Every structure is written in C-alpha cells, then in structure tokens.
Amino acid sequence: MTPQAEFMAGAKRRAMSLAGRVCLLVAGLIVAVAVVFSAVIWTAWKDESRGHVEVVGGEIARALGPRMAESLASGDRDRLGRLLNTLKDGTGLVWADVRTPAGATVMRLTSPAAPARALAAAPLATPNTPGVFVGRDAYVVVAPLRKDGATVGYLRVSFDRKTIDDIRAGRFAEVWLIVLAMIAIAAPVTLFAVSRIMAPLRTLTEFAQSLTEDDLGRRLTVRSGDEFETLAEAFNRMMGRLDSAMQRMRKLAYVDPITELPNAERFQMELQSVVEGAKQGEQMGALVVLALDRLPRLADTLGQEAAQELLALAGQRLAAAVRIADRTVRLADAGEKPSLAARISNMEFAVIAPSLASPSDAARLAQVAASALSQPVGWRGHRISFGCTVGAAMLPRDGEDADTALRHARLALNAARGEQRPMRFFTRSLDNDAHARLALEREMRDALERSEFRAFFQPKVNLLSGKITGAEALARWTRPDGSLVSPAVFIPAAEENGLIDAISESILRDACWKAAAWSREGFHAHVAVNISALQFNDERFAQKILRTLEQAGLDCGLLELEVTESVAMKNLDRVTALIEPLRARGVRFAIDDFGTGHSSLAALTRLPFDLLKIDQQFIRGLAEDKHAPAIVETILAMAASVNFDTVAEGVETEEQAAFLRLRGCSVGQGYLYGPALAPADFLALLRRSAGGAAEWPQGRLGVA
Ligand code: C2E
Ligand code: MG
Ligand code: MG
Secondary structure: OOHHHHHHHHHHHOOOOHHHHHHHHHHHHHHHHHHHHHHHHHHHHHHHHHHHHHHHHHHHHHHHHHHHHHHHHHOOHHHHHHHHHOOOOOOOEEEEEEEOOOOOEEEEEEOOOOOHHHHHHHHHOOOOOOEEEEOOOEEEEEEEEEEOOEEEEEEEEEEEHHHHHHHHHHHHHHHHHHHHHHHHHHHHHHHHHHHHHHHHHHHHHHHHHHOOHHHOOOOOOOOOOOHHHHHHHHHHHHHHHHHHHHHHHHHHHHEOOOOOOEOHHHHHHHHHHHHHHHHHOOOEEEEEEEEEOOHHHHHHHHOHHHHHHHHHHHHHHHHHHHHHHHHHOOOOOOOOOOOEEEEEEOOEEEEEEEEEOOHHHHHHHHHHHHHHHHOOEEEOOEEEOOOEEEEEEEEOOOOOOHHHHHHHHHHHHHHHHHOOOOEEEOOHHHHHHHHHHHHHHHHHHHHHHOOOEEEEEEEEEEOOOOOEEEEEEEEEEEOOOOOEEOHHHHHHHHHHHOOHHHHHHHHHHHHHHHHHHHHHOOOOOEEEEEEOHHHHHOOOHHHHHHHHHHHHOOOHHHEEEEEEHHHHHHOHHHHHHHHHHHHHOOOEEEEEEEOOOOOOHHHHOOOOOOEEEEOHHHHHHHHHOOOHHHHHHHHHHHHHHOOOEEEEEOOOOHHHHHHHHHOOOOEEEOOOOOOOEOHHHHHHHHHHHHOOOOEEOOEEOOEO
C-alpha cells in the first residue's frame, strides 16, 4: 500500500471527525457544568431554606422582640397577644409562642393555615435556647426577649418545613430554567461555531480522501488565514513533492533511460491493451519489431558510451518516423490513439500501431520505421548505419495476447534474418517451424543421451600419389529406426538451441579415438574435425581439445580443425588468440568452404592457418561455369604464395581431379574417392588401400 493510500485508509477508519469530537467535548462540558451547577444550587438551596428562616426569624425578633419583652415584663398580656397575632398570616407559620426563661408557656398562637402534619410534629420541636432548629417537618426560630440586659422570656416561631422548602424550590426551578434556557441557546451556537472553525479541517480531510494516485497534481485552497491555511499550504507542498516523486518513479519504471522512449514494461502493457482493444473492436492493429543488427559490433568497436549515444539518436529518429507514419500512413486524426515506439531490449525497438485500415498499411508503417533506422546517422563526423531487420505481426490475428504477439513478431524477425531479408510478416508456417524446431530439439537431447551422433569419415586423397592422407569426420545422426539425419538439418538447429557444443565434443572425441586406433594399427592418417562458431565463445576451447587429444592418445599433429571462412574472418583476433595454444602443439587449422565468405585473398595472409579448403561450388562449376576455372586457379596460386596447403572439396569426376592436380592442388575430397563412411567401413578402406586393393580411377590407392 502506498503511503498516500495508507493515509486515506486511516482517514476512513476514523468513525468520528475531529469536529464531531470537539462538539462532543463541548456538549460534555456543558452537561458537566450543568451537573456541577445543579449540585451547587442544590446544596446552596438546602442551606438557604434554613438561612431564610434565620433571616425571617431575625426580622421578627427585631420587629417584635423589644415590644414583646416590654409587654412581658409589664405583664401587659393584651398587648403581647396583639403583637403575637401580627404573626398569624406569616408564610408557612405553624405556631408561635412566648415562654418564660423557666420554660412556662405565657401565650401561644396557632396558625389556622398550618398543616395538620406540622402541628402534629410541633411538640417535638420546642427548643428553649436561641437559634434556628430544623425538625423533621418544621423550622423553629427561638429568639430571646430581653429587657434592660436581662432575658425576660423567649419568642418561639415554628414554620412548616415543606412550605418553606417549596417556596425555595420554586426559586431554584426558576434559576434552573434560566440555566437550561442559556444552555439551549449556547449549545447550538457553540456547535455552529465549532463546525465553522473546523470547516477548513473538513475541507482538508475531504480533499485528502478524494485524492487518487493519478491526480496528485490537484491543489487545495483554504483561505482561513489561520493554522489551517498554513496546514493546507504545507499539504500542497507535500503533495507537490509526492507528485514529482511519483512522476520520477513512473519515469524510471516505464521509460528507457537511454532513448527516453517507453521501455519494455510500458510496451508490454500498451501491447496488451491494444490487443484487447483489437479483439473487441473491428479495427486491426500491428506490432513491428525492429532489430539493430550492427549495434553489438558498433559497441565492440566504438565502446559502450558511443553505442548509447547512437541508440539515443536511433530512438529519436524512430519516434519522429512513427509520428510521420501516423499522419501519412495511418491517417490518424487528433482523437485517435497515436502509435507507440518503444525500446524493448538491448538492440530491439518496437512500434505498436493501435488501428490500421489494412495489412498493407502495416507494411508501409513498418517500412517508414525501418528506413528511419536504416538511414546512416551522422555521429562525431562519421556516417554510421545500424543495419535494421524487421519482423511484424498483425493484431489480433497473430496474437491473442501480448506475449504471443511479441513472440510471433520476433519469429518473423528471426526468419527475416535467416532469409537475409530486411522485413518479414509473421505467418502460421513460422509458428509451425518453431514448434518443429522445439520437437527437434527434444529429439536431439534424447539422441545425445543415447549417443546417436557419431562421426563418419570421408577420405581425403593426395591428388598426385592417389594415397589417402586422412579423413574428414562428418557428424551423422543415426535414429533408433536406422534412418540417417543430415548434418545440414541438425547442425544449424544445434547451433540455434545450444546443443552444438555437446555434439561437437562427442564428434571430436569419436574422431580422436578412431584416429588414435588407426595410428596404433600403423595408419597415420590425419583426421579433420569441423568447429562451429559457437565453440569459439568458450574460453576453454583449446584446453578441452588438448584434453580430448590426451585422453584419446592421439598425436596432436594428426588432428586438423576446420573453421569456415566466414567464422574465421568475422572473429579474426579472437580465433587467432584461441587457437594459438593448439597450433603451438602441432594441431593444424583449415579454412573450410573457402570462397563462400567473399573475403579478400589478401586477408588470408593474416590468418594463422595451414590449409585452405576450396568450396565445392567452385569444383562443381569447373565444367559448367566459365569463370570457375580461373577462380580455382587464382585461389591455388594465391594459396601457394602464402604457403597454404590446399584441399579441393566435392571432387566427383576424374576431370576435376586432373584439373586440380595440374594446378598444384595437393589433396582432393569428394564422392570420386568415397562418401563419408561408418568407422568400420573407413578402417576397412584403409586396410584395403594399404594392401593395395582399393581402386581409384587413376590407379591404386595407398596410405600416405
Ligand atoms: P563441410 O565441412 O564442408 O563438409 C563437406 C560436406 O560436403 C559434407 O556434407 C560432405 O558429405 C559433402 N561432400 C563431400 N564430398 C562431396 C561431393 O563430392 N559432392 C557433394 N555434393 N557433396 C560432398 P555433410 O556431411 O552433409 O556436412 C555438411 C556440413 O555440416 C559440413 O560441411 C560441415 O560444415 C557441417 N558439419 C558436419 N559435421 C559437423 C560436425 O561434426 N561439427 C560441425 N560443427 N559441423 C559439421
Ligand atoms: Mg568441413
Ligand atoms: Mg566444406
């Protein structure tokens, strides 16, 4: 999960917003204040009822006390009675009396409005000492009546407790109502204020929740002028940084750093979406894969840095060409999805055209793209061309998914390479061929395990003496059913699937062991073994061969290794270095199929080789092609001048042998002397020739 997604998930997880929680807090505070307030009022009220009675009692004592004391002292009972009667209508009054200091009741007043309950409790509440007394149902005020500094009696006034409490409760309810009204007004005002204050925070939260990875560029506007605005600005800055970091990451993930074109990852996604689109829609698409064939060599010659610069140039050219092709070939308008050019591997580019009117448009688009890459580019004063081969596939016809489409376009590319054509479209037969190759590879692996690849030996004959000088070991695959498979079929396949090493090793071993056996019988015949291009990739090439020679017990001087002209000339320096240890031990090297690689004769002198095998096409042509004799003569003369021994391949007639013998060719090989023979047959031939039994057209055969 991205940090942003986590943040948003966190925001969603919270059940209550901050504003909600503040409102809850404020509401809680209000309730708490109300509760505390009530408790305080309640306590105060309870005390206040007693205080009220004290006050009322005090007022009565002040108003009536002196006069009552006087009346009591003077014994004026009438006046005392009148004064006592003034209390009759006092609120909550139950009774009042005047007593002597000794406690005898002088006079008593009972209120007609006094509740029976209070009167019943009255005898209990008859204290004699001054003060306020709280009984179960009554408050009793006892006030001393003093005259000239002496207490002449007591006035006792009893109030009904419930009546007094109810009056106070009414007051309390009033206060409560006022408080409630204040809460009722304050609560919504407070909530409104809180929600106003929190509004920017809500905006911020909603904005954060609504953000997705694709719109990190959006900005938030908060103009509150407070910390929220600062927070929003900080948030915007943070999102800006996140956005550019995401863009950088996307670029790293989907853009090729050298060419700045979409990379293989992005290409794969685009291809899948175009294939899906093409499957659903009616329009076809095309995939074109372009390989820069010369790039690895350019990298070897000019260095990696230069190769990268050239690649960048090639990428720019391709992108420009694709834009042009969109307008001129696809006739795509502004609303249509443009074609995509991408770099999909070290030396491969690809173009995806999402919609095309016809396969011929695909061919034209491929042409435009290919010619953009084939044109030489100017680079540091040089004109350099990449050499481009193209494979194309139509979508969705040639691939129901991205992988298949790409595999098919690459199959077409490889086929174009094999046929040395600049461009090829995928066809079903290519796929069939690929499957057949896979099946062949499986068969070859099994055949290797069962040692079905064996060396056959074709005699090489000294053209002057007619004696066998040696043999070329040619690989033969004998299937379990006895049928023979030609090396023309399995050698190229083995080179392609990497089995060539194992096959070559088994042929080399076979050839060395057989030649060693011939030697032990006294036939010191040379054995020539073919070396494939891939074997030169192995640094331990010489070591492996020397070990085989040693294990077989064959004299190094009896082994010849044949390297085709094209392989030798292509990797001249590497081949020279790799064969050096073998030449030092006496192994001889031959240039095979000479004349097919078109290398200049002068280049020959640079090869540290010993033998030159003239390709059979020139020998075959001796009778039919008027130029062939001159070519063969020139090759022979030139080989003599650089001290190369010569072997003519494919000698089939005595006329050819005679021509070659006259021009100084030393050795001949061909059906005239025999095809490649099974080891036992070749040994039999050696024995026969040693015994003088083998007949060649020009005479008897011997062993050199
Ligand atoms: P190559 O090395 O040039 O071998 C000569 C080919 O010419 C052989 O074909 C041989 O049978 C054929 N040939 C010989 N004399 C005549 C003739 O008078 N007329 C005609 N028309 N053909 C003749 P083969 O055996 O089919 O081998 C084909 C190629 O396969 C060889 O060409 C060689 O390049 C390759 N090859 C064979 N064995 C091996 C091997 O063990 N390792 C590697 N790397 N390549 C091998
Ligand atoms: Mg050969
Ligand atoms: Mg050859």
